[in-house]
Amino acid sequence: MGINVKTLCKDEFFYGHKACAGCGGSLAVRIALKVLGERSFAVLPAGCMSAVGFNFPQLCFGNNAVISTFAGTASMLTGIEAGLRAQGIRDFQAVGFAGDGGTADIGLQALSGAIDRNDDILYICYDNEAYMNTGIQKSSLTPFGARTTTTPAGKNIRGNLRPKKNMFEIVAAHGIPYAATASIGDLNDFMEKVEKASRIKGTKYIHVIAPCPTGWGIAPDETVEVAKEALDCGLWYLAEYEEGSGMTLNYRPGTFASVEHYLKRQGRFRHLTGDDIDIINHSRDVKWKLIEKNLGE
Amino acid sequence: MKPYLRDRIPETLAELPDATAYEAGYLVTKNAGWRSSRPVIHQETCRGCLKCYLYCPEGVIFQDGGKVKIDYDFCKGCGICRKICRFGAIEMEEEK
Ligand SMILES: Cc1ncc(C[n+]2csc(CCOP(=O)(O)OP(=O)(O)O)c2C)c(N)n1
Ligand code: SF4
Ligand code: SF4
Ligand code: SF4
Ligand SMILES: [Mg+2]
Helix, strand or coil: CCCCCCCCCCCCCECCCCCCCCCHHHHHHHHHHHHHCCCEEEEEECCHHHHHHEECCEECECCEEEEECCCCHHHHHHHHHHHHHHCCCCCCEEEEEECHHHHHHCCHHHHHHHHHHCCCCEEEEEECCCECCCCCECCCCCCCCCCCCCCCECCCCECCCCCCCCHHHHHHCCCCCEEEEEECCCHHHHHHHHHHHHCCCCCEEEEEECCCHHHHCCCHHHHHHHHHHHHHCCCCCCEEEECCCEEEECCCCCCCCCHHHHHHCCHHHCCCCHHHHHHHHHHHHHHHHHHHHHCCC | CCCEECCCCCCCHHHCCCCCCCCCCEECCCCHHHCCEEEEECCCCCCCCCHHHHHCCCCCEEEECCEEEECCCCCCCCCHHHHHCCCCCEEEEECC
């Protein structure tokens, strides 16, 4: 226990990649691999992190890493874990890094199957809230109001009409050994969760919010502070689920910071009206009631 | 293992992989050209708290004698390190 910046492995396992400057997803992958170390076997489906990590001959992973089909992150993890075990290899971690589209849309069935079998894998969803690698299309984890190329903002419709899917709760409802939410705005919390997950046998899931300067319309130096602001205004939350003990909340802001400030600093929300922001404030409050209910409060 | 720059770009057929597998951490291009401004760490002000090292998306900040230094070959100049430093030890300078 007690993983922190001082005890973290000094080696880098995700280096020289071609992600946009300030990319939150690449920060999540980098830190998770530093926690897990060189005996991790990484699976990356189609998405930004595979696109920026594997450009032969520029291969940016220092550990074993492979690209999977878009839908098949969890099933490839299952196969890798079983294959290594069959070869008598011990003391390794099969870890997946899939985007929000790769997780909550197309990869959901494979993930659900792996959880059902309780395969000994760690699945990390880096959530940049849209299909970024193909040019910012809406996924089921795109929040209400966000402008994407498939949910444009115009006179009649102001961005995405649907709320963000409750992916963490859906995974937890399987009765998985361990699930957590995280944010690149709080890497100490993220490191601890990855480390904790690596010590648990069975399926583990971590959902980390990873802002994307290109798709969110923010400056490259704003990704970390925007991720923090999402926590402070209550539009994202840090929680854990453990089989047996249920949900725990890791951070609860005393009073919520301004949702409007968080939204308006991002290009994808700049078109929102006061009424839209009221809707988002209201749905935040409803979501927190649900969180509290899940905590048994 | 930290990926590092190689002096050879595989070119001939004999150097290309037969299957889809290849050596890990094989770098042949730098990212320095992406940068429009460069972070400069003022060693006298740096307290070695390592926060910039932790939050750099590229992993290019490394520990050196209780302080930190930057691998400019792969820094993209995003400026996250400058914002995260509580001691104001990092400044961005225009690349010319
Ligand atoms: C079966 C299939 N459908 C579509 C694609 C095209 N595709 C490649 S990456 C991508 C977007 C991935 O989005 P997400 O999973 O959120 O990851 P991100 O790019 O945002 O990191 C899509 C649609 C594909 N590779 N395979
Ligand atoms: S588009 Fe977004 S997620 Fe993809 S590499 Fe660029 S910053 Fe990262
Ligand atoms: S954040 Fe600032 S004080 Fe801390 S190590 Fe980096 S430059 Fe030094
Ligand atoms: S500017 Fe960005 S890439 Fe360069 S050292 Fe700072 S955080 Fe890392
Ligand atoms: Mg995405």
